[in-house]
Amino acid sequence: MDKHYFLAFDLGATSGRSILGVFDGVNFEMKELTRFPNTIMELHGKYYWDVFGLYKSLKEGLTECARLGIKLTSVGVDTWGVDFGYIGKDGTILGLPRAYRDPYTDGAPEDYFKLIPRDQVYGLTGIQIMNFNSLYQLYRAKQEDFSPLEQADKILFMPDLLSYMLTGKQVCEYTEASTSQILNPVTRRFEPSLLEAIGLSPSLLHPLVDPGVVIGTLTDALAEETGLGKVPVIAVAGHDTASAVLAVPAENKNFAYLSSGTWGLMGVETETPILTEDSVKNNFTNEGGIEGTTRFLKNITGMWLLEQCRKEWEKEGRKYTYAEIMDMAVKSEGTKAYVNPDDPRLANPASMSKMIALICVENGTVPPTTDAEYIRCIFESLVRRYAEVIRMLSGMISFPIEKLHIIGGGSQNELINRMTANALGIPVVAGPFEATAIGNCMMQAKAAGLVKDRWEIRRIIAETFAVKTFMPENM
Numbered sequence: 001m002d003k004h005y006f007l008a009f010d011l012g013a014t015s016g017r018s019i020l021g022v023f024d025g026v027n028f029e030m031k032e033l034t035r036f037p038n039t040i041m042e043l044h045g046k047y048y049w050d051v052f053g054l055y056k057s058l059k060e061g062l063t064e065c066a067r068l069g070i071k072l073t074s075v076g077v078d079t080w081g082v083d084f085g086y087i088g089k090d091g092t093i094l095g096l097p098r099a100y101r102d103p104y105t106d107g108a109p110e111d112y113f114k115l116i117p118r119d120q121v122y123g124l125t126g127i128q129i130m131n132f133n134s135l136y137q138l139y140r141a142k143q144e145d146f147s148p149l150e151q152a153d154k155i156l157f158m159p160d161l162l163s164y165m166l167t168g169k170q171v172c173e174y175t176e177a178s179t180s181q182i183l184n185p186v187t188r189r190f191e192p193s194l195l196e197a198i199g200l201s202p203s204l205l206h207p208l209v210d211p212g213v214v215i216g217t218l219t220d221a222l223a224e225e226t227g228l229g230k231v232p233v234i235a236v237a238g239h240d241t242a243s244a245v246l247a248v249p250a251e252n253k254n255f256a257y258l259s260s261g262t263w264g265l266m267g268v269e270t271e272t273p274i275l276t277e278d279s280v281k282n283n284f285t286n287e288g289g290i291e292g293t294t295r296f297l298k299n300i301t302g303m304w305l306l307e308q309c310r311k312e313w314e315k316e317g318r319k320y321t322y323a324e325i326m327d328m329a330v331k332s333e334g335t336k337a338y339v340n341p342d343d344p345r346l347a348n349p350a351s352m353s354k355m356i357a358l359i360c361v362e363n364g365t366v367p368p369t370t371d372a373e374y375i376r377c378i379f380e381s382l383v384r385r386y387a388e389v390i391r392m393l394s395g396m397i398s399f400p401i402e403k404l405h406i407i408g409g410g411s412q413n414e415l416i417n418r419m420t421a422n423a424l425g426i427p428v429v430a431g432p433f434e435a436t437a438i439g440n441c442m443m444q445a446k447a448a449g450l451v452k453d454r455w456e457i458r459r460i461i462a463e464t465f466a467v468k469t470f471m472p473e474n475m
Contacts, residue, residue, distance in 0.1 A: 004073040004448060007065060008440035009058055009162070010240065011038060011079040013262050014307065016054065018061025019434070020070065021441030025450055028464045030434060030441070033064045040099045047102035049158075051085060051093070055165045059226065062218070066227040074444045075166065075218075076236035078243045078436060079158040080263075081179030081287075082134045086148035086155055087170065094148035097158065100132035101348045104144070108136035115197040119280065124191045126273045126286030127181040128299060131344075134180035139198050155204050159238030166233050167216035172206035173235040175242035178288030183208075185273040185286040185294060211237045211290060212447040236443040237290055241265045241297075243439030244407050246290050246454055247432060249462035254402040256393060258386065258420075259435065260410025262304045264341075266389045267297020268397055282392045290443070290454050296397070298389050301341040303410060305378045308352035313371055320371070328372035329415055335376040337365045341385050379416055387423040404428045407435035414470075421470040431467035438465070 006021040016038050022029045036057040041048045058077075065072055086094040098104070109129050113121065118129065127133060134157075141149040156164055157176045164170050177183050177190075182205070184191050192202040209215075217223070217230040237243040244259040259265040273286040273294045287295040310320070320328070339346065339359040349355040353374055357367035360377070368374040386404075394401055404426060406417060411430040421428040432438055442457045451457050 004445065004450060005065075005070050006441040006444040007033075007061065007072050007075045008236075008437040008444075009061060009075070009077045010243075010437040010440060011054065011077070011158070011162075012240065013080050014038060016057060017437065018058070018064065019437040019441070020065070021438070021444070023441070023445050023450060026460075028438075028442075028460060030437065033068075034061045036060070040101060041096070046104070047099040048096035049083065049099050051097055051161060051165075054162065058162060058166065059222065062222065062226040062228055072228060072231045073448055074214075074232045074234045076234045076440045076444050077159045077162045077166075078236055078238055078240045078440050079162070079176075081157075081176060081239050081241070082132055082137070084134060084137075084155045084157045085161040086152035087164075088151055089153040091168075093161070093165075094151055097161065098137060098141070100137075102132075103348065104140045105131040105136045107131070108140050109133075112136055112139050112198070116194065121181070121194070122280050123275060124184055124194065125181045126185045126275050126279070127179070128283050128285035129181075130299065135182050135194055138195070138200060142198050142200060152204060154206060156206075157238070160235075163215050163233050163235065166218055166222060168219050169216035170206055171209045171213070171215050171235055173213075173238040174208045174210050175288040175290075176238035177205075177208055178286075179239055183288075185288070186275075188288075209235050211235060211242070211443055214447065234444050234447045236440045239287065240436045242287070242289055242295060243437075243443065244435040245269060245295055246439035246442060246457060247435035247461055248405045248407060249429070249432070249458055249465065249467060250403075250405060251462075254399050256390060256401045256404050258404060258406045258410070259408045260302055260406055260413075261408045262302055262307065264300035264302035264382065264386070264410070265295075265297050266300055266386060266393075267295055268393060268401070270294045270296050270397065274396055276396065278392075278396050282396070284392070284396070293454075296393075298392070299342075300382070300385050300389065301346060302382065305341060305346060305352060305356070305381075306375065308349075309356075309371075309374055309378070312351060312353055318371060325375055326413070326415055329375045329379050332370075332372040332376035335368065335373045335380065337368050337373065337377040338381045338384055339363070339377070341378075341381050379419065383416060383419045383423050386420050390424050402426065406430045407432060409433055411435075414468075417468075417470045418473070421472045425472050427472070428470040429467050430470065432461065432465040
């Protein structure tokens, strides 16, 4: 079979990459072409994403393909969830998208629940109540009389916005839309009443499209500028976790996953949404997956804690390599300090280390005093939270969790992998660490008719990418 070349743009909250996937129907290879920063911009008290800078970075990835003489089969974009841009009636992008860490949504859910009660909002959407969900961003923007919203004809979620910049075509991809807290996971339609309650028209949202739909081709200008021609752009599983879960090399349905990076997304794949008293109480989320599945999961603050501490330490002249961080964590094994990683105060504090210390004092543990102790505290805190979430999951699903698959960048942290296997008492399978980009490319391969379904994709991934299994010790 001929080789097919798929370009995956995989954007996270701190960086993005363009990754080339090569697939001949049997063998699959990947190569990183470009990497670029993605940082939140603060301007006049508001926090934004520089979407125009991101577009420039996407063009550089396309140009690199042309430089290498690659004839692309298609392109796909995945990003984080909930954030969006405003589009005018004439198609103009109205300013920069607000970033989910903008504190303008602090307390927004509680205020919104005065309009529609919390239980009703969850019952309609099945989405974990988090202050930065799209619904609450729109609520606050309406309260602010935010000019882009006042002038908007449509909103486009981040992967759809970037795909629009590439193609000139507007769509609303299902997996990304499912994170908004506006979509009903049972009917798979937006709930008009949630927007009408804040004086917004449901017409702001495009009708949904499923992963695998062709959005359009590169614009004439891009086709000529990059030299690639009119390459199709596919609506992949636009939410990065949906793409990552597609790449879990599972053998059967009895698995849980942890997509580990800045955030930790821990959950299971189910055929239908789970909307129960326990799911409400435990604040779990029902997000869209491939082939009509549901990603029943919980958002856990992940390596964000360590990333922010490292920034503080670098400003103070202390810069550590990954190997040094692992060594420091091992040598601080006796550290007993811990925090709840999902404490709202850890979302974007002025000083992450000072906030961690304060919370440790509040929960009765001795706060860290050295950088090594902070690292160990963060690792211990994450593992404790993983164990809590697995226990909650096990009580809400109808099948046993036999393995935890850790995917994403965090899967390379062998210390946490061992600690997690011991804490959970089940095998932890680590890898592939490039799961999101792999899932992006394989969704493009499915759109091209090269693979049949998610289980064939997972079989190919299991045969192609090396993983490492950590068995529980001293059980």
